[in-house]
Amino acid sequence: MNQPNIDVDYLVAQLKALLSIDSPTGYTDNAVRYCSRELERLGLQPELTRRGAIRAVRQGGSREGARAIVSHIDTLGAQVKALTANGRLALAPIGHWSARFAEGARVTIYGYEKILRGTILPLKASGHTHNEEVDTQPTGWDFVELRIDARTTSAEETMALGIEIGDIVAVDPQPEFLDSGFINSRHLDDKAGVAIMLAAIEALGRSDAVLPVDVHWLFTIAEEVGVGASSVIMPDIASLVAVDNGTSAPGQNSSEFGVTICMADQSGPFDYHLTRKLVELCRENGIDCRKDVFRHYRSDSASALEAGHDIRTALVTFGIDASHGYERIHLDALRSVSELLTRYVTSRIEIARDAEEFSDVRSFTRQPAPKTEPKS
Template sequence: MLAIDTEYLQKTLDKLLSIPSPTGYTDSIVRFVTSELKELGLEASLTRRGAICAIRQGSRRKGARAIVTHLDTLGAQVKALKENGRLALVPVGHWSARFAEGARATIFSEEGAYRGTILPLKASGHTFNEEVDTAPIGWDYVELRVDALARNFEDFERLGIEVGDIVAIDPQTEFIDNGFIVSRHLDNKAGVAVALTALKAMQEAHQVTPVDIHFLFTIAEEVGVGASSVLTPEVASMISVDNGTSAPGQNSSEFGVTIAMADQTGPFDYHLNRKLVSLCKENDIRYQKDIFKYYRSDSASAIEAGADVRTALITFGVDASHGYERIHMHALRSLSELITAYVGSHVEIQRDFEPTTEGIVGFTKQPVDEAEQYLTKDADNDDLGPQA
């Protein structure tokens, strides 16, 4: 486990949060991360639309490991130009309009950017009295007030605002002295900062890894695309870094690493998760496990696209995810530590060096007998099988 530069982590996160990047409007943040990777010594390759892959060479190319995060955030688009000079909206990504009410935002038009505020349709207590409190919640019940002379369709035409324009929501970031961070879009700007910080630690320590490490940054995770087109065949295992859900009924925490055992697409790889837990124990990294019922990540999109990779999801616990989010620096540092421990660890599953192999020799095994038989060794004088 390597030393983590928490000052760099916080400064990088602050920079990332200051760059608007709702899904569909990610060019600026792709440019920033590509530049940051170059500063850290890696050259990035980009897909046509801007997903990033930066490979740090290890002792072996095949059986590579990937660390994937996503650059895109939640946002909105202009659904309609309204007769009253306001804009109707649809969400980009899945988030509730209750968290949009009162948000400051930027509309990106062909003619330039405009500022505005998302308001409920009945926003004035002096006009609507108690109807302000009884109005329904939903995207059909909010509108965007543009901070420009916008009174009708003709004004919109003059301003260059059109249906389909992207709307970015202000993060309203606060770094609290006690380590808490409050901001929108911590999902997944915090994951990006964690990945870059882990890479910085690896570079400064001249860490030698047993296989190549692919640092991947996707641009459409919030709409379900994620890592569907950025993996190469050399990658045998992929760890997504994203947000966990610290909420009633969940086991996630704003402190330490939360290891996801499953999300709505099913369980993550048994052997890879087991290895991550072992590394936490060996390196005294606080951790907890959780299952997310209404959640998918870059890992799901990669598997659905046909990638034959082991997948896992490690997370920083977020309170009020996809809303007014809060996390703690302890979790971000812990995640960076776990990544550095993982990429430097030995590859136990030798079969992972090849895409396919003949026969069952060397294949992994999971415990099937009573637990007592695995307190030491099983009848074949073997342990529970290799870890990823």
């Protein structure tokens, strides 16, 4: 069997296309439609949940004990919290991100009847007026406002523009793709993960790869608010690998290059056997790999387990610098993670009992233990 080769140009093209479509949690329909069309073009038949999470199954040798790969289409954003007396907008964040990174952002306001543009600014934005107070004012969502690019100086005039409390605010990604392989943009979490999955699917379609079990390619729409993969997991699935961002920062072992495999996040350790398999696949295939632990982090896998799904979970990541801010990644990591996915879905099944929901202890897995075990 020829190992699938990742088309890096295709991966980059998909990331650029995804970044051009606003998709903060709660406003993902357009991105869902785009991904569904691309999956169809790649020969899969996407199925959508009521709210728009996507499942596309590529058939393998067996339906039971299926594998699943998941990333999320939704991004961070904001909602209109109030129309203020000066005609501007108070905001509430969608997802967890700092208002420090919101300051200066260009945005789109999605009203029911009208779409407008604007800028998020600190309450004291003019140095000519506030002097040193522009530097000493606090940081937080209570200290920023959205200036609308329309004639308005009062709440009443803003309301007349068609803007209401609860309207979605999408933040411009401002992407920049450099010849060095570095990519700077907002919303790389997790548009890059979606592009990685599409590139793996595309590579598998060009190869003669044989899948030992069905693979469910999943794209969720509410990971940033903690819901994620709670409602898109089918009973056939035995293992779930989430594709998301690693945290390249001081005190972390994540890298912007190669694959970073998360050993644990705030929800606890990932599955011992599945994580070990992914590490071994990296080593066997010459894929640069390192491990890390994320303390203030959760992914689609956590929501799947919390929903009651008895599945093995793992998290493979591409290192992001300044996660949930103005993010930076490197193309090497995107290609490496995509390569790992193709190696994983074509690898042999090692835990045959996972095809059954329940089985006896004789077929149960083993972890390393001292040579002498206590007798029962």
